[in-house]
Amino acid sequence: MIPPDVQAWNNVISVGSLRVNRRWMSGSAWLTCLVIGAAGCHRADPPQYVSSTQMTELPDELQTAAKTELVKYAGTYQHPLLIAESDLPKPDLARGQAVYQERCVQCHGVTGDGQGEAAKYMYPKPRDYRRGLFKFTSTPYGARPQRDDLVRTVRLGIRGTSMPGFALLPEHDLQSVVDYVLYLSRRGELEELLALTAESEEEIDPEMVEEDLVPTVLQRWQDGDEGEVRPLTPPPKFTSENVERGKAAFLTKGCSKCHGEDGRGQTAENRGNDAWGQPTRAADLSSGMLHGGTRPIDIYRRIYSGINGTPMPGFASALQNEPDTIWDLVAYVLSVSNHRREGQMPLPGLTRPYLPKEESTETSAATDADDTP
Numbered sequence: 127m128i129p130p131d132v133q134a135w136n137n138v139i140s141v142g143s144l145r146v147n148r149r150w151m152s153g154s155a156w157l158t159c160l161v162i163g164a165a166g167c168h169r170a171d172p173p174q175y176v177s178s179t180q181m182t183e184l185p186d187e188l189q190t191a192a193k194t195e196l197v198k199y200a201g202t203y204q205h206p207l208l209i210a211e212s213d214l215p216k217p218d219l220a221r222g223q224a225v226y227q228e229r230c231v232q233c234h235g236v237t238g239d240g241q242g243e244a245a246k247y248m249y250p251k252p253r254d255y256r257r258g259l260f261k262f263t264s265t266p267y268g269a270r271p272q273r274d275d276l277v278r279t280v281r282l283g284i285r286g287t288s289m290p291g292f293a294l295l296p297e298h299d300l301q302s303v304v305d306y307v308l309y310l311s312r313r314g315e316l317e318e319l320l321a322l323t324a325e326s327e328e329e330i331d332p333e334m335v336e337e338d339l340v341p342t343v344l345q346r347w348q349d350g351d352e353g354e355v356r357p358l359t360p361p362p363k364f365t366s367e368n369v370e371r372g373k374a375a376f377l378t379k380g381c382s383k384c385h386g387e388d389g390r391g392q393t394a395e396n397r398g399n400d401a402w403g404q405p406t407r408a409a410d411l412s413s414g415m416l417h418g419g420t421r422p423i424d425i426y427r428r429i430y431s432g433i434n435g436t437p438m439p440g441f442a443s444a445l446q447n448e449p450d451t452i453w454d455l456v457a458y459v460l461s462v463s464n465h466r467r468e469g470q471m472p473l474p475g476l477t478r479p480y481l482p483k484e485e486s487t488e489t490s491a492a493t494d495a496d497d498t499p
């Protein structure tokens with residue numbers, strides 16, 4: 127029987143996340159380890175969660191008080207605790223953490239701050255879970271996602287970005303790693319609330335944490351669970367008339383301001399930062415790679431709710447008196463999305479004769495490749 131910590135170390139070796147884990151050991155220890163295999167091989171320090179900047183900027187005493195409360199509710203790396211209603215079944219966070227360290231950490235980071243070693247040159251950046259903000263949800267603007275939204279993202283990946291799909295993971299692993307993402311999110315949210323409170327109140331009152339901060343985190347997720355966006359009207363069977371009406375709405379409701387008249391997003395206004403402090407730009411709707419999914423309901427929800435943390439606004443209230451327009455826009459987005467495949471637009475890398483001349487300098491930095499800024 128191999129001792130568990132050696133087994134864990136072997137797993138680390140076998141999955142190739144060497145760059146992340148290797149620095150726990152000196153080079154020669156590493157070599158010895160490879161040579162002698164499992165016998166007598168101990169890894170040095172296990173990974174640690176990194177404190178947020180807000181936390182580390184607090185005076186020492188407050189920092190200690192805030193961190194003590196964080197550990198009380200969210201545990202430690204060795205013993206993570208999901209902040210959740212106590213009557214729910216306990217998730218398998220140990221398994222979730224193992225899967226996460228194997229498959230996700232290189233991009234999303236040990237703490238879930240999106241700063242894994244591979245993240246540096248990615249666009250868009252891997253999600254920083256600690257704000258509890260997720261883009262591709264079935265819930266209203268600003269709301270937490272439903273658990274199923276995260277399961278779906280992890281299963282399918284996000285097309286046109288570096289986020290891979292994990293459809294081949296065994297079901298228990300997939301569910302457990304989603305629980306671990308939930309864990310990291312809620313831990314990060316509590317950390318943020320603790321740091322903000324410490325800063326404004328100049329003290330941390332354990333009773334207040336229990337009665338106010340922890341329930342605040344829980345309530346947000348509960349609201350998300352109850353808040354699925356259902357279409358105002360049933361989906362029509364799309365015809366070219368929906369597409370025509372959708373195109374007219376696209377040009378008059380402000381979509382083209384960011385996405386461009388042709389949906390390619392190459393407009394001068396189309397620059398900004400997202401809530402995670404990263405540069406962002408409106409999706410190229412013609413790329414054939416809709417990030418949030420290609421089902422009509424996916425696109426409906428993007429338009430209805432907007433996209434959390436990004437400049438993409440929700441149109442729920444702007445279009446509440448003309449709910450069918452949302453489906454028309456869906457039809458138009460779908461048709462634009464299929465254009466390039468149908469040969470109506472040149473493929474990436476080819477010249478772009480249809481671009482107005484004055485825009486072409488504006489676009490030179492933004493190539494067609496979806497993952498360059």
Ligand code: HEC
Nearest residue numbers: 229230233250251252253260261262279280284287288289
């Ligand atoms: C190669 C890098 C990479 C790996 C590995 C990776 N991700 Fe991601 N992930 C990303 C990027 C990039 C995004 C952001 C995409 C965007 O903003 O459109 C993302 C976004 C996400 C999101 C947020 C979706 C949303 O709606 O906002 C979740 C959840 C997620 N990843 C979970 C995981 C899990 C779980 C794993 C491991 C099983 C994993 N990721 C592995 C790069 C990666």
Ligand code: HEC
Nearest residue numbers: 379380381384407408409416417418428433436437438455
């Ligand atoms: C203020 C700028 C802005 C306006 C106005 C705007 N969008 Fe967006 N839109 C964005 C940005 C930015 C994104 C990309 C968000 C991300 O994934 O990071 C986006 C993404 C989308 C997506 C998701 C694409 C995908 O990859 O899944 C759809 C669909 C969309 N917009 C449709 C519309 C429609 C339809 C309108 C008008 C009713 C509109 N947008 C108005 C900025 C805008």
